[in-house]
Every structure is written in structure tokens, then in C-alpha cells.
């Protein structure tokens with residue numbers, strides 16, 4: 596099975612083809628969590644784009660951020676819609692500690708015990724040749 600077939604089947608992102616998100620996945624492959632920001636006005640651009648809506652420039656770069664956040668919300672998926680995603684699983688929405696208001700999605704197997712505001716940390720996971728920053732509850 597080719598990489599592109601795996602990506603289509605699993606919904607993996609087009610890592611090298613998309614200029615708006617390529618840097619995010621390249622950093623993840625190096626074990627870094629990054630968020631797009633305008634080099635001129637410093638505005639955070641999330642969801643990432645190669646264009647800053649604040650100042651109208653195309654001077655966007657990737658800023659390293661601490662891979663820690665707090666659980667903003669979650670939902671448990673009970674209805675299976677794709678054979679590659681067995682249920683139950685839990686989608687988490689995590690707000691970055693360093694950038695309040697910036698939230699990223701993650702995936703947990705099953706129905707874990709969770710609570711709003713609990714500390715979460717990034718765990719880099721490789722799926723089909725793509726490294727994805729995922730979120731897990733912080734230990735301790």
C-alpha cells in the first residue's frame with residue numbers, strides 16, 4: 596500500500612503538499628510543537644495560513660510552543676463510521692498553556708476518565724509515515 600493510499604484511507608494530512616500546514620508536521624517529526632505566527636505583527640495564525648489577516652502580509656513562520664495544555668472539552672465517539680477507527684474513542688480539545696484561546700485536537704482510545712481543566716501533554720505519534728502531535732493526560 597502506498598503512502599498516498601494510507602493517507603486517503605485514514606484521513607492523514609497531505610504533509611508535504613500543503614504549504615499552510617507542512618511546517619506543523621515537519622516540526623512534529625522533529626518532536627516539536629509549533630504554531631503559525633506573523634513575522635511582522637506577531638499575531639498567532641491558528642488555524643494556520645500563509646496569510647496574516649491582521650496586517651495583510653505573507654510573512655508567516657512557525658513558533659515553538661510548550662507541549663502542554665489543559666483539557667477544554669471532549670466527546671466520546673460510539674458510532675463507527677470508518678473501519679480504521681474502531682469505537683469507542685475520545686476526541687479531546689486542548690487549550691495551549693502558553694497561548695490561551697489556541698486549541699488543538701487529539702485522540703484517546705476508549706472512554707478515559709477526564710475532567711475539564713486537567714493538565715494534558717503532547718505525545719508524538721507516527722501513523723503511516725506522518726508524525727502527529729497527540730494529547731494525553733499529564734501524569735502526576
Ligand SMILES: [Zn+2]
Pocket residue numbers: 633634635636637638647648649650651652
Ligand atoms: Zn501580521
